[in-house]
Amino acid sequence: MSGKSKLGKALFLIVIVVYVAIVLGILLTVILNSVSKGWYSGLLPKTLTTEWYSYVAQDHDVPQLLYVTFVVAIVDVVVSLLIAFPASYALARTDFKGKGVLLSLFLLPMIVPPMAYGLPLAMLCYKFRLAGKIIGTIIVNLVPIVPFMILVLMPFIEQVGTNLESAAKMLGAKRGTIFRRVLIPLTRPGILTAGILSLVKSISMFDLTYLVAGGKSQTIVVALYADAYAAGARPPQSVDALAVIYFFIAMACLLISLRFVSPTQMVFKVK
């Protein structure tokens, strides 16, 4: 029996070590390749250079890419909080006919593949001339974020007892005041968690953005894909240089967010 658990431990270690080695290998080669010159063989590049970063700076409007990436992410987080918080509150606190149906409807965008609803959504964006503008990118990215937020926020609101709200009501507070002065402070951890998780998610959101973004409304991940796709058009090291810029942004957000949330919260929480 102890042999069996040793076997389990060994399997666990092997999978984790192999996995970590591959991920580290990928990240390190991307970083090294982006500062290397003529690294076609051998363990490490022989000459180092920063020329690929200058190349990227000429090839792309990097400040614009960063600007779009952050504006889209932040606006999406704020707007989806405004939509999701009241809805989560109503779903957590009340019971009504058809609540189950409504809840599944809200969560449906999470189980339908982005391409299936994203393509018609993108067509509508082209029809209404929203595609290619930042607003179009913001709109399409709302679709997966709002359901995710409802899912994260509901348990936090359920945890806050109704007593304090009733007390505030008895003391004559209006609904708006209760929301502002009682409910929001009490659910701040939930709001913070949902906001941070959505921010991290929206920075790396690819599929939907790719369908509507172009030119000045591209986010950094879409530009990266476009570069990698047109591999022959530019030196591969310059693609890696853009990848490194994206990598540092995503990692910075991840590291900040891990101060507030745990990795298991970053994926769909199974209840």
Next chain:
Amino acid sequence: MRAALTRPKAGAMALLVPAVVFILLLFLYPFGYGLYMSLTDPGGAFSLGNYTRFFQDARDFRTIGVTLGISVPVTLIAVALAVPLAYHMRRGVPGERLISFFLIVPVTLGTVLISEGMLTFMGPNGWLNQLIMALGLSKTPVRFTHNYAGVAISVGLQGFPYAFLMLLGYISGINPDLEKASQMLGANKWQTFWKVLFPLMVPGIAIAFCLNFVMAFSVFPSAVLLGQPSGPQRVIAYAAYQWAFEKFNFNAAAAISMIMAVIELVVIAFILAWRSKMYKGASIVGKG
């Protein structure tokens, strides 16, 4: 403690309005629009032509098999690896924070960076092939890019941590008393796992499988960057994209979107049927 639910008042219903408007406008309406587009020809007349064209065009029709051939095995392997590992980690292990950090990194970075990085790392002169040849496992570089293996590895690298973290959250929520009770009643570890814990994990496994499958089924950057997107690894999402934005035939593209949604729902229905067969409300007391 869960607060008692109250009957709704008009005020509470009003709180749902923004979310309902959102889902109608940005999800149901586009979906309905896609369905409408798929059932009309470019002139706007009703037609089933977009669907019949898809099923008659061998190049398009085979994308279903290609995509399932990547997403189903990869999802199965990812979940099959994630279950024992999450089970092993359910009470915490040394270095847990570091391990979960490395798992969350690829999820955060997304498929584009991972696929792009794999091109160099797993390419003919990359570190992986240098290692393989140094170990004498192969005399010539092993091809991991621009073929099925590359796409499968890339999709799997994304799927595994996703499944693992999802299941870890779920499994660590199962009441540990059940495990103790089972052992006290004389069951060994193997029996405890299969007879007590596994049935309780079934709902979590089902959801992890569904969500992973959704990701693997509709993702296309991996297939485009690491496969042969015009040949053996032309996935269905890429076919839809090409019809829409390379051939500008939105009607044909919409039909492919709808076919994707249907396949997706069939697979999910299949998983949920498995779930209800395996799991008959056992964890009413099971979840702590």
